[in-house]
Amino acid sequence: MAVTIKDVAREANVAPSTVSRVISDSPRISEKTKRKVRKVMEEMGYHLNHNARVLVQKSTQTIGIVMKNSTSASLHDPFFPEVLRGISALCHQQEYNISITTGESEEAIFQDVVKMVQGKRVDGLIVSYSKKDDKVVPFLVQSGIPFVVVGKPIGKANEIMSVDNDNIRAAREATEFLIQLGHKKVAFIGEQPQFEVAAARRTGYMEALRLNDLEIEPAYIKSLDKTVLMKETVDEVMDLPNPPTGFVVTDDITGLNLLLCLREKNIKVPDDVSIISFNNTFIAQLATPPLTSIDTQIYQLGYESAKCLIEEIKNPSMFKKSVIIPTIIVERESCMAIKVK
Missing domain, CATH: 3.40.50.2300 (Response regulator)
Structure with missing residues (x-):
């Protein structure tokens, strides 16, 4: 038979209303009493009737x-x-x-x-x-x-x-990280621009180029979606007369896909091209080579x-x-x- 609030109240030597207030974490009940009642609830195996709580508190939790x-x-x-x-x-x-x-x-x-x-x-x-x-x-x-x-x-x-x-700042720092390594031709690959995070990171990338007196090359800026594939994007960018030597990409999955497509073209990372991505997930750690990545926590x-x-x-x-x-x-x-x- 299920344990009820009255059973808990009897065992804890308190009123049933006190048990109800402990369940709802009422500030009217002292911490000492709450600890006492909760201990009895645990010992007796009392489980809250969720549906009843919803009706009483008008909360779904x-x-x-x-x-x-x-x-x-x-x-x-x-x-x-x-x-x-x-x-x-x-x-x-x-x-x-x-x-x-x-x-x-x-x-x-x-x-x-x-x-x-x-x-x-x-x-x-x-x-x-x-x-x-x-x-x-x-x-x-x-x-x-x-x-x-x-x-x-x-x-x-x-x-x-x-x-x-602060995605604008994070992308600016990511781009400047490559610039400080001597990369003057840095490309950007992001997800669909209607997502605010992609737009913010593209803005930060362009800010870094301006702050370092580097030209913003439209052919270096790419957005991926269901109709634009990574292989096509890599072919377009790396077949330019002056291809980039560094890439800022907006997530680790994109970074991994970029790595694979560059490998198919016999372009080595980091010997020929450097990559920095975002999120610092397990994908960044397991990639070959492991990806430098912005930890977004x-x-x-x-x-x-x-x-x-x-x-x-x-x-x-x-x-x-x-x-x-x-x-x-x-x-x-x-x-x-x-x-x-």
Whole structure:
């Protein structure tokens, strides 16, 4: 037979209302009493009736995670599992559950979000990207539900809670790292420019060139999508009369693909070309050669986004803050000083 609140109250020699307040972590109950009641709950094997708690507190104790792409595509990118690891760690501490969008298309993901919000299935949401012309964030703003964006919000950024890196600065430092190694011809390969992170990193790359009095060569700047493949991009750039000797790429997967395509053309890294990427995932460490990569502290991005969201859920009137997670260059074997010919 299941253990009830009354059973716990009897064993702990307190009123059932006191047990209920301990469960809801009421500030009216002393820490000493909370420890006593929680110990009895553990010893007796009491498990909270989640559905009853939802009815009483009008809270689902669940946060929604809005994926950038379909779940299968997102989880193949090592960035997202690491973000989820950070989110999960904080949610576990705060006794929150997670619900992830499962749509296979942009519209299906949006409909998942609508169902979460209108069906009152979650207390708040984390949007794991920032994208131009995205339908999700304007809908969440209009709905009034607490939410946090991982990235720099597009539009009224001061009205939206966010957790991000300073991607312009990080890309500027990445580009200057290559320039200091003697590379004067540096190319940039990014993901689709409608994503704010790609646009910010391209901006930082161009800033570094200007600050170092280097010409911005449009033929060196490339964006990848479903219709533009890495092999085609590498062929276009490396077959130029003056091909680059260094590449800044916006993530480790792109860096690995670049390595493979250069290898097919018998271009050696780092002897002929140097590469610096972003995120410092396991892919950067396992590549051959290992990639120099900007550590964006992905786990911390997830952890802080969950922390900010739960703070807002508990205190809806709090100001919309922006948290910036610092980055650092992790040097590996994909970069070397340019050879003087």
